[in-house]
Amino acid sequence: MGTVKNLNKWANTHTYYPLDLLRVALGVFLFIKGIEFMTNYEQMSEIARPFQEMPGGMIILHYVAPAHFVGGFLIVVGLLTRWAVFAQLPILLGAILTNFLGVMHVPNLIMALIVFFACIFFALYGSGKHSVDYYLKMQQ
Template sequence: MGTIKSLNKWANKNSYYSIDFLRVALGITLFYQGVYFMSNLPRLLELYEPIKPLIGDVFLVHYIAPAHFVGGFLIVFGLLTRWAVIAQLPILIGAVLINIIGPMDTSNLILALTVLIISIFFLVYGSGKHSVDKYLKMQQ
């Protein structure tokens, strides 16, 4: 717990608008992907064809699209950012693995790796100074 508090103090002291903009861009990207997957379910099933025997269709429909949708929304506002990122990590790791196991799509691999790296950054960094988390913490 002491490590998280020290990381939060460092993050709040070194918070810049560009990092907040990056957090919002990450959230919008994830939100967009969630909406895209919800409205385009056959495309989602096509993307996850290489690992379909491992996890099944029900997992895809009931976890991936809603997790992107809700997680992206939370990340945009900086509310429960670390929890939202933790929910995204298995999906993003799976997206990278799908490009390695299945047919390689360079643009999807670059997008998945970029989002994964930025998500890991916000898992460590937190939501930053300009977020709902910080506002609620200051109201206590």
């Protein structure tokens, strides 16, 4: 718990608007991906095809869209950012692995890697000073 407090203190003293804009852009991207997966089931099943033979393959289809949808919204407003990011990491690892287990699609691989590293950054950095988390903390 002390490590999280130290990371929050460091993040709050080193908060810049570009990092907040990056967090919002990441959240908007994930939110739009969640909507895209919800509206296009055929694309979603095509992406999950390499994982069909795995136990619980259908759970993957039902986890990805809501996790992107809800997690993206939480990341945009900066509420429970670390929890939302941790929910995205297995999905992003699956997106990276899909390119190696299925057909290699380089633009999707690059996009998944960029989003994965952005999520890793915000898992360490937190939501920053311009977020609901910070506002609620200051109201205590």
